[in-house]
Amino acid sequence: MSTPLHTRRRTAAVEVPARLHDAAQTRALDREAIAAGISGFELMRRAGAAAFALIRQRWPKARRIRVFCGGGNNGGDGYVVAALASRAGLMVEVLAFKSPETLAGEAAEAVAMAREAGVAIVDGEAGLDQPFDADLLVDALLGTGAKGAPRGAYLRAVEAINQDPAPVLAIDLPSGVDADTGMAEQAVSATLTLSFIARKFGLYTGLAADYVGERFFDDLGLDPRLLASGEALGRLLEPAMLAGYLPPRLPSSHKGHTGHLLVVGGRPGYGGSTIMVSEAAARVGAGLISLATDACHLAAALARRPELMVRGVRSGLEIGDLLEAADAVAIGPGLGQGAWGQGLFDKVLERPGPRVIDADALHLLESRYAGLRRDDWVLTPHPGEAAMMLGCKASQVQADRLAAARELWRRRGGVIVLKGNGTLVVAGENETDVALCPYGNPGMASGGMGDVLGGMIAGLLVQGLAPFDAACVGVLVHALAADEAARVGGERGLLAGDLASFARRRVNP
C-alpha cells in the first residue's frame, strides 16, 4: 500500500480482507482441517448445524421443509439439516436424487443420522410429482464437487426448485453455479446461500449474482491460522479497508499537496462524460482538475462545476503544458476514435505517469498500440471492451471473468479493472494482486456510471495512491456510494451524477 500525499501517519490498522477460494483450494482447506484432527463427518455435522441455525433465524415460522439432496457431501450436509429439523419437530422430507443406499463415507453417516431422526426420504424424481407445500426448500444437490451444468435428474430438481414459490436456502453454493467462475446457465435461484470454510470466488462475480441471493459464510469453527494458510485466488474489498487507505489530511495541506488531474475527452455531443469524470475526481479529493475538451462544452462544464479549469482544445498539440503540470491523466470517455481523439491519446501516451484509460481510449490502445505494456496505467474495461481487447465475445469474458482480467494484465500490465457486477481489480497472478468488489447494485446499469468510476480512480491516483490501491479504493467507494444512493432513492432511476456526494462521505472514513 502506498502513502497518500500529505496525510497523517496511518493509525487505522489495515485489516486483512476476506480471502476468496476456488473449489480445489477449498478442498485443500477441507483436507487440512481433517489432517488437523477434525473428522470429515464432524465438518459435515457443523455445516448442517450452521445451516439449521440460519433457518431458525431467518425463517422461524417454517414448519414444512423439503431438502433436495444429491449424492456427494453437499447432499450429506442436506441429510444433517433434515435430521436436525426433524429432531426439532418440523415436518421434513428429503428428495434423494441419488439413492441413499449408494452414498459413501461421511454422506452415508449423514443418511444414517437422518434415518435415526425419522426423516422421510423419498426418491427424488418420484417426489417431484408429489405436492409438499413447503415453507422452505433446501438445495443440497451439488457443491464444490459439481462438474459442468446440472444433468439429468439434478437438472429437473433445479427446475422444480425454481418453479416452487417457497424461499430457498442453498447449501455451500446454489447448485448449477460454478464455484470458480460464477458461470451459471441453469442454476438454483436461492434466497440465501450459506457457504462453508471458504468463500467461493465464483459466488461473488458475474452471473452468480442472479442466483446466490443473500450471501452468508460460516468457517465451521476452524482455526483462523489454518484458513489463512494455503492458496487463494484473491480478496474481497471491504469498507473497513478505507480508513487504512485514506488517513486524514495534515492540517497544513494545500491544493499543491492534493494532486492535479488532467481529464481529456468529450468530443461534440459527448461532453457530459468528461464533466462527470472531473466531478467524481473532485469529490474523492483531487486538489486541482484541468479539463481538456471540445470548446463547445466549456460553458456546460463551468456551469456544472466552476471549480474546474476548462480548456477548449482542437488537437493534442494544445495539451503539452497541461500534461506537464498534471500528476495523473484520465482519458477515454467521449474521446471518440477519430483524428481528434487519436491526437490527444497519442500525446497523453508520449509521457509515462499514472493514467486511467477508459472507453474510446481502450479502443485506441488496441488499434494503435498493440503489445504496449506499462506498469503505471489503470485500464477500466467493461466486459464488452474487455472482449474487444481479447478478440472474443463478451459472454466469454463473463464466463470466466478472472481469467479474462488476468489475460488482459499479462498483455497490458498495470492494473485491470474489469467492471460489471463483482468488479475485479487485477494487477498480477498472486492472491494479493486480485481484489473483488462485492458491492454495487443494478441501479448502476445506466449511462455514465463508468465515467464516474474512472474519475474516482484518477482522483485517488493524483493524491498519491499507488495504481492498485487507487483502483481498489475507487471501485469500492463507487459501489458503496451507489448502494447508499439506492438505499435513499431506489435502484431504478439512479443517475451517475447522484454518486459524487455519497462518495465524499466514504473518502472521509
Ligand SMILES: NC(=O)C1=CN([C@@H]2O[C@H](COP(=O)(O)OP(=O)(O)OC[C@H]3O[C@@H](n4cnc5c(N)ncnc54)[C@H](O)[C@@H]3O)[C@@H](O)[C@H]2O)[C@@H](O)CC1
Ligand atoms: N469434508 C468436506 O470435504 C466437507 C464438505 N462439505 C460439503 O461437501 C461439498 C463437496 O462435496 P463433494 O466433493 O462430494 O461434491 P458434491 O456434493 O458437489 O457432489 C459431487 C457429486 O455430484 C455428481 N455431479 C457432479 N457434477 C454433476 C452435475 N453437473 N450434474 C449432476 N451430477 C453431478 C458427481 O457424481 C459427484 O459424485 C461441499 O460443497 C460442502 O457442501 C461440508 O460438509 C463441509 C466439509
Ligand SMILES: Nc1ncnc2c1ncn2[C@@H]1O[C@H](COP(=O)(O)OP(=O)(O)O)[C@@H](O)[C@H]1O
Ligand atoms: N448490476 C450491476 N451491479 C453492480 N455494478 C454495476 C452493475 N451494472 C453496472 N455496474 C457498474 O457501473 C459501472 C458501469 O460502467 P460502464 O459500463 O463503463 O458505463 P458507462 O460507459 O455508461 O459509463 C461499472 O463500474 C459497473 O461495475
Ligand SMILES: [K+]
Ligand atoms: K447446493
